[in-house]
Amino acid sequence: xxxxxxxxxxxxxxxxxxxxxxxxxxxxxxxxxxxxxxxxxxxxxxxxxxxxxxxxxxxxxxxxxxxxxxxxxxxxxxxxxxxxxxxxxxxxxxxxxxxxxxxxxxxxxxxxxxxxxxxxxxxxxxxxxxxxxxxxxxxxxxxxxxxxxxxxxxxxxxxxxxxxxxxxxxxxxxxxxxxxxxxxxxxxxxxxxxxxxxxxxxxxxxxxxxxxxxxxxxxxxxxxxxxxxxxxxxxxxxxxxxxxxxxxxxxxxxxxxxxxxxxxxxxxxx
Amino acid sequence: xxxxxxxxxxxxxxxxxxxxxxxxxxxxxxxxxxxxxxxxxxxxxxxxxxxxxxxxxxxxxxxxxxxxxxxxxxxxxxxxxxxxxxxxxxxxxxxxxxxxxxxxxxxxxxxxxxxxxxxxxxxxxxxxxxxxxxxxxxxxxxxxxxxxxxxxxxxxxxxxxxxxxxxxxxxxxxxxxxxxxxxxxxxxxxxxxxxxxx
Numbered sequence: 001x002x003x004x005x006x007x008x009x010x011x012x013x014x015x016x017x018x019x020x021x022x023x024x025x026x027x028x029x030x031x032x033x034x035x036x037x038x039x040x041x042x043x044x045x046x047x048x049x050x051x052x053x054x055x056x057x058x059x060x061x062x063x064x065x066x067x068x069x070x071x072x073x074x075x076x077x078x079x080x081x082x083x084x085x086x087x088x089x090x091x092x093x094x095x096x097x098x099x100x101x102x103x104x105x106x107x108x109x110x111x112x113x114x115x116x117x118x119x120x121x122x123x124x125x126x127x128x129x130x131x132x133x134x135x136x137x138x139x140x141x142x143x144x145x146x147x148x149x150x151x152x153x154x155x156x157x158x159x160x161x162x163x164x165x166x167x168x169x170x171x172x173x174x175x176x177x178x179x180x181x182x183x184x185x186x187x188x189x190x191x192x193x194x195x196x197x198x199x200x201x202x203x204x205x206x207x208x209x210x211x212x213x214x215x216x217x218x219x220x221x222x223x224x225x226x227x228x229x230x231x232x233x234x235x236x237x238x239x240x241x242x243x244x245x246x247x248x249x250x251x252x253x254x255x256x257x258x259x260x261x262x263x264x265x266x267x268x269x270x
Numbered sequence: 271x272x273x274x275x276x277x278x279x280x281x282x283x284x285x286x287x288x289x290x291x292x293x294x295x296x297x298x299x300x301x302x303x304x305x306x307x308x309x310x311x312x313x314x315x316x317x318x319x320x321x322x323x324x325x326x327x328x329x330x331x332x333x334x335x336x337x338x339x340x341x342x343x344x345x346x347x348x349x350x351x352x353x354x355x356x357x358x359x360x361x362x363x364x365x366x367x368x369x370x371x372x373x374x375x376x377x378x379x380x381x382x383x384x385x386x387x388x389x390x391x392x393x394x395x396x397x398x399x400x401x402x403x404x405x406x407x408x409x410x411x412x413x414x415x416x417x418x419x420x421x422x423x424x425x426x427x428x429x430x431x432x433x434x435x436x437x438x439x440x441x442x443x444x445x446x447x448x449x450x451x452x453x454x455x456x457x458x459x460x461x462x463x464x465x466x467x468x
């Protein structure tokens with residue numbers, strides 16, 4: 001049989017749904033035809049590709065989203081009241097054990113509280129269409145709360161995830177931005193500070209970002225962070241940074257490599 | 271851990287038991303994430319799209335009808351979420367192979383190398399071909415389900431899968447040949463004495 005005829009049978013052969021007769025026909029062809037048998041081999045090899053795992057943040061975000069949504073729905077007078085009743089019986093045990101989960105959960109609870117509070121204070125119940133908009137606004141603010149609480153975690157990797165989480169948004173809430181700037185200056189972990197620098201550098205249009213980076217230059221002791229800050233200032237062509245760079249290169253116990261880098265930067269900014 | 275079928279859980283979600291969506295999330299977040307990450311090569315985007323799928327399930331839960339296979343339904347939502355995303359951000363469409371994860375060390379060096387080549391070959395396929403292979407090989411959708419998902423005939427699905435596989439084989443073959451050639455050259459450079467030295 002020719003390849004063309006076989007090719008009609010091949011997809012079903014791969015799924016194992018051919019009749020025994022057809023199956024034998026294909027097998028016999030595969031014995032002789034290198035191209036077709038290589039196709040089958042490639043198909044089988046596809047199972048070698050590793051299954052990737054999403055980050056733990058994915059579950060955290062889902063919980064926050066679900067809680068915000070349930071809270072939003074239960075405030076809708078026309079909605080099924082079962083949503084409200086059952087929201088409290090939700091079983092989180094496997095997930096709550098992690099500090100990450102606990103942080104996000106408390107942030108989500110806080111968001112629900114804020115939402116419920118503002119809703120109760122309002123003069124009239126929202127219409128269903130404005131309700132959806134509210135839920136979406138709520139999701140955004142829940143996300144901010146998750147980030148803010150993650151930046152306060154004990155574990156550096158949780159804080160790192162919190163920083164990375166902020167890089168998904170084009171616009172940053174001012175509170176999140178100032179938390180990131182605080183992280184850049186004071187986080188005990190070098191990795192987290194570097195990630196924070198990367199995150200805030202996307203928002204260089206904000207005036208406080210540049211001034212914080214310049215200030216951090218004088219405060220940071222880690223050569224890695226110092227070099228990253230210098231690179232950032234060069235990337236921005238920030239001429240106002242020049243006096244600060246000069247001051248840095250004159251500090252007494254500066255790492256020679258950093259001093260060299262600062263010299264290079266000053267020449268670049270000239 | 272509940273063993274209820276996906277369809278029953280989704281009906282419960284529809285009828286008010288929002289918490290059951292957590293079980294469906296646990297079942298589907300990894301397959302969906304892999305569908306997106308192997309399709310786009312971008313982990314961050316893939317996680318965002320997975321979230322979007324579950325938000326849409328909540329929004330449209332009332333439209334879920336008893337008897338609809340949940341797997342096919344969720345992949346319909348997943349495809350639409352991706353299409354909508356790229357409509358909004360066409361610039362992100364390019365496959366980003368540099369974001370592929372490092373290949374997990376496997377038993378043999380050869381297997382590891384093959385995995386890497388396969389990853390590259392897959393990423394070189396046009397998006398629609400990559401998608402159909404992912405749907406039938408990794409998401410374990412039946413051809414009938416894929417036909418419904420893509421809105422085409424069953425025979426068209428068979429033809430498309432075969433074409434995609436053919437192209438993947440070619441690309442994989444070529445990459446393997448190139449690698450072998452490189453290795454042979456490297457080995458030759460190491461083992462052969464320099465010419466005309468005598």
